[in-house]
Amino acid sequence: MTLLEVRGVTKEFVTRGEGARARKTTFTAVDDVSFEVELGETLAIVGESGSGKSTTARIAARLLEPTTGTVAFDGQDVTRATGKDLSSFRNNVQVVFQDPFSSLNPRYTVERIITAPLSYQGITPKAGRTAFAQELMERVGLNPDHCRRYPAQFSGGQAQRIGIARALAVNPKLVICDEAVSALDVSIQAQVLELLMRLQRESGFSYIFIAHDLAVVRQISQRVAVMNRGRIVELGSCDQVFGAPEHDYTKTLLAAVPRINPEWDARRRQKAAR
Numbered sequence: 001m002t003l004l005e006v007r008g009v010t011k012e013f014v015t016r017g018e019g020a021r022a023r024k025t026t027f028t029a030v031d032d033v034s035f036e037v038e039l040g041e042t043l044a045i046v047g048e049s050g051s052g053k054s055t056t057a058r059i060a061a062r063l064l065e066p067t068t069g070t071v072a073f074d075g076q077d078v079t080r081a082t083g084k085d086l087s088s089f090r091n092n093v094q095v096v097f098q099d100p101f102s103s104l105n106p107r108y109t110v111e112r113i114i115t116a117p118l119s120y121q122g123i124t125p126k127a128g129r130t131a132f133a134q135e136l137m138e139r140v141g142l143n144p145d146h147c148r149r150y151p152a153q154f155s156g157g158q159a160q161r162i163g164i165a166r167a168l169a170v171n172p173k174l175v176i177c178d179e180a181v182s183a184l185d186v187s188i189q190a191q192v193l194e195l196l197m198r199l200q201r202e203s204g205f206s207y208i209f210i211a212h213d214l215a216v217v218r219q220i221s222q223r224v225a226v227m228n229r230g231r232i233v234e235l236g237s238c239d240q241v242f243g244a245p246e247h248d249y250t251k252t253l254l255a256a257v258p259r260i261n262p263e264w265d266a267r268r269r270q271k272a273a274r
């Protein structure tokens, strides 16, 4: 079943150079991008810096409106949704960002951070906020007794788990991970990836997973879209795209990553599936 459908999306940014007489210029960051995300799958978006991955993700999450094109969720066009339709969409689509600390309010306790999405909706959890936050903390592998602590009292990997718990609070159908593990040490990265995969097995939601580390992408996703200069140049199963890339840009991208060793990668995937 198709959960998210992005059709012909283009995003233009108007920028102005320095000085009073500077001319406005239009820059196309995302150019006629189309893709679908099926329920329960992970679609990765890869590409070099500036290729338009984050802009695409922000449009998919309706944090940004496209210049042209449409975004549909569960069969409903949400491109220009407002009010209740937009807030219901925002419950269903959550985003986990790269830098956990900058996306967590340093002045709030973890309990408040995790339950904030519910507060915005005016929902009070039946068991109470503390029990709700503690349950989510346990689910993401954090000590529930630490729910009155502040973000600065956690490590980077733990802080990213808090970001994930906050995303899960509203029971989303799609979680967009925008370089969500990129800032973490390799061993912590592996643990957070395991967590993301376990949560998906338990809850059956979908991911859009943006990353520049192709080994990570191969481990977590079933399909991958390759972006270059705002366009999707190749989209297919990971086996197809990584095993027999068709586009020259994908070949260049893969050639730049000596870390993808097929045997090592197969072992990692087997381990992850256990």
Ligand SMILES: Nc1ncnc2c1ncn2[C@@H]1O[C@H](COP(=O)(O)OP(=O)(O)OP(=O)(O)O)[C@@H](O)[C@H]1O
Pocket (backbone or CB within 6 Å): 013, 014, 015, 027, 029, 047, 048, 049, 050, 051, 052, 053, 054, 055, 056
């Ligand atoms: N608000 C904005 N105004 C002007 N230009 C923007 C804006 N947001 C993004 N861009 C430009 O759009 C292009 C695509 O940016 P985007 O962040 O989507 O790329 P990305 O592939 O996610 O890159 P990275 O991997 O570095 O995050 C870049 O050239 C960026 O400078």
